[in-house]
Amino acid sequence: MFQCVFSSSVLQPHSTSCLFKHLFYHSATPASQKQPEPIYSKKTEIQRQTVRAHSVKLFIFSALQVARQLLLQQQQQQQVSGLKSPKRNDKQPALQVPVSVAMMTPQVITPQQMQQILQQQVLSPQQLQVLLQQQQALMLQQQQLQEFYKKQQEQLQLQLLQQQHAGKQPKEQQQVATQQLAFQQQLLQMQQLQQQHLLSLQRQGLLTIQPGQPALPLQPLAQGMIPTELQQLWKEVTSAHTAEETTGNNHSSLDLTTTCVSSSAPSKTSLIMNPHASTNGQLSVHTPKRESLSHEEHSHSHPLYGHGVCKWPGCEAVCEDFQSFLKHLNSEHALDDRSTAQCRVQMQVVQQLELQLAKDKERLQAMMTHLHVKSTEPKAAPQPLNLVSSVTLSKSASEASPQSLPHTPTTPTAPITPVTQGPSVITTTSMHTVGPIRRRYSDKYNVPISSDIAQNQEFYKNAEVRPPFTYASLIRQAILESPEKQLTLNEIYNWFTRMFAYFRRNAATWKNAVRHNLSLHKCFVRVENVKGAVWTVDEVEFQKRRPQKISGNPSLIKNMQSSHAYCTPLNAALQASMAENSIPLYTTASMGNPTLGNLASAIREELNGAMEHTNSNESDSSPGRSPMQAVHPVHVKEEPLDPEEAEGPLSLVTTANHSPDFDHDRDYEDEPVNEDME
DNA sequence: CTTTCAATAAACACAC
DNA sequence: GGTGTGTTTATTGAAA
Numbered sequence: 001m002f003q004c005v006f007s008s009s010v011l012q013p014h015s016t017s018c019l020f021k022h023l024f025y026h027s028a029t030p031a032s033q034k035q036p037e038p039i040y041s042k043k044t045e046i047q048r049q050t051v052r053a054h055s056v057k058l059f060i061f062s063a064l065q066v067a068r069q070l071l072l073q074q075q076q077q078q079q080v081s082g083l084k085s086p087k088r089n090d091k092q093p094a095l096q097v098p099v100s101v102a103m104m105t106p107q108v109i110t111p112q113q114m115q116q117i118l119q120q121q122v123l124s125p126q127q128l129q130v131l132l133q134q135q136q137a138l139m140l141q142q143q144q145l146q147e148f149y150k151k152q153q154e155q156l157q158l159q160l161l162q163q164q165h166a167g168k169q170p171k172e173q174q175q176v177a178t179q180q181l182a183f184q185q186q187l188l189q190m191q192q193l194q195q196q197h198l199l200s201l202q203r204q205g206l207l208t209i210q211p212g213q214p215a216l217p218l219q220p221l222a223q224g225m226i227p228t229e230l231q232q233l234w235k236e237v238t239s240a241h242t243a244e245e246t247t248g249n250n251h252s253s254l255d256l257t258t259t260c261v262s263s264s265a266p267s268k269t270s271l272i273m274n275p276h277a278s279t280n281g282q283l284s285v286h287t288p289k290r291e292s293l294s295h296e297e298h299s300h301s302h303p304l305y306g307h308g309v310c311k312w313p314g315c316e317a318v319c320e321d322f323q324s325f326l327k328h329l330n331s332e333h334a335l336d337d338r339s340t341a342q343c344r345v346q347m348q349v350v351q352q353l354e355l356q357l358a359k360d361k362e363r364l365q366a367m368m369t370h371l372h373v374k375s376t377e378p379k380a381a382p383q384p385l386n387l388v389s390s391v392t393l394s395k396s397a398s399e400a401s402p403q404s405l406p407h408t409p410t411t412p413t414a415p416i417t418p419v420t421q422g423p424s425v426i427t428t429t430s431m432h433t434v435g436p437i438r439r440r441y442s443d444k445y446n447v448p449i450s451s452d453i454a455q456n457q458e459f460y461k462n463a464e465v466r467p468p469f470t471y472a473s474l475i476r477q478a479i480l481e482s483p484e485k486q487l488t489l490n491e492i493y494n495w496f497t498r499m500f501a502y503f504r505r506n507a508a509t510w511k512n513a514v515r516h517n518l519s520l521h522k523c524f525v526r527v528e529n530v531k532g533a534v535w536t537v538d539e540v541e542f543q544k545r546r547p548q549k550i551s552g553n554p555s556l557i558k559n560m561q562s563s564h565a566y567c568t569p570l571n572a573a574l575q576a577s578m579a580e581n582s583i584p585l586y587t588t589a590s591m592g593n594p595t596l597g598n599l600a601s602a603i604r605e606e607l608n609g610a611m612e613h614t615n616s617n618e619s620d621s622s623p624g625r626s627p628m629q630a631v632h633p634v635h636v637k638e639e640p641l642d643p644e645e646a647e648g649p650l651s652l653v654t655t656a657n658h659s660p661d662f663d664h665d666r667d668y669e670d671e672p673v674n675e676d677m678e
Numbered sequence: 679c680t681t682t683c684a685a686t687a688a689a690c691a692c693a694c
Numbered sequence: 695g696g697t698g699t700g701t702t703t704a705t706t707g708a709a710a
Contacts, residue, residue: 470683470684470685471684471685472684489698489699489700490698490699509685509686509687512686512687512688513684513685513686513687515698515699515701516685516686516687516702517684517685518699518700518701519700519701519702520684520701520702526700532699533699533700545683
């Protein structure tokens, strides 16, 4: 099947529809064949998907971490239930709330569902990042609730034992029971919240759940007790203990993220909910929790608050202190459809990833092994990595049945690694696009082109993802990567096709674009020689036009400039890159934290405005280089074809001094340019 | 809403 | 005449 990919790369369709036909012929879906989509709709779809790809990168990468946490949580939960449940079954069945079961239930989200989620493209990468943090916070909270519950149960058992022996202290016991009840209530409400999130998600169309799909969360939650029952019990108990519970320490009781876990002796206070919360059937758990976090010490640990900025997805409102943040949170991010929807998405993702985690790990391992071996392998035999094969498979699958049946995890046809049907498939599927894009691709995310290309080299080579850079940037990169800083047009072509699978199709289109850019931009200087002509880069010219095209997420830029906050947003971009491509192998730290080297390099490059990277493959990960150092002085001959521009050492009009085979895997490598030039 | 920028398409010229 | 290369213009869409 991946032959199809490569054949289509060889194919030079005159139009996108031609390509579509080609693909559709290989597709099993008659339905898709019936849709003669207009070219421009394809274009927009393509660009949507290309952008989406970056979201997906982040999405998958971060979610893996969450899934890991989830697994931990599950283990703990098993411990809890295994240890505690048998003892207490007969005594207080009403208190047998399966802690966090709802969250852990492996509700299978199909790749299609995920794809649907992702295709909505409602969330920017940054939003996803924050969302994931939010999700992690939720998980953490549940975990801690769980632990606390465990401790409460232990305490209760202890007291029950004491009572059995001494037959005293019913009050204490009741109090503990009350605490547990309250705790369970909180759990329940949390899960209700989650369910509500999911529902609103569905309502918004963020998530489409097929009828046949397993129902999502929260059914297991009430396994031992139905909500109304809990409510009733809660009312009863709280009415009995109102006095002591509502007195002083609401915060300590609710401060689950800190106190309950850290202190071995859980607060004896009640886990009472906010009074106003209990009046309303829809208790918002986070409201009391947020308030409880009003301690300064907690502010920095709040996942939605950091560096004076609200980290709610897409918000980033500045809050001077934690209190203002809380106000902001409660006012701006109330329990509405949007926030709940986002939360739901993450829940689903995490649950899916939980199932996928083991497989992905294995796959990652295989990929690492595989790619490490072939890192410098020429592409004479462009054996499609598993990535590519998965692209192809997923493409066919998704085209064949966009929504019908989930990918079954049983696709072990791949020789080395199983072709996963999870995020990676979604990634490649959603970004698998055909046809030209009329889009302004201006160095997305502010990730420097050389870094991005270097980090995602393998990915770009194998996945038909449009690099998020302009033609001008790419051409420049191609030229600068060459030893002589000059390339013939054909060599530029070859660089494009070699480095980017995306440019293995629609050759007429993008080659025209390349020529157009070469001619149009003053930064590209044509130098003639006997053999023909080569193109060079006038860096001054290039830098002149660069400030205008700084686009990307403004918040990203903003955050990147604050040295403190650069970790999160830039991280998003880097993680996005790393998660999507096959490179995490080179940066094994990527599972937890992106490599600081790359980070620093990226930041440095970005803050320096623009700097050249020559052989980005090796040099990009080496920090500590100044922009000037990056410029190549070799074989540079000042020849101000544009005299008004060639004002500095950056003028890179070079001589036609070409070393023959700087490019081993190129078709046209045997075009040594003569030394002399005119 | 306007401007700017980039992508795309296409016509044309020229050389081989 | 075909092809590759290079230039130019126009259109379109996205973003500022």
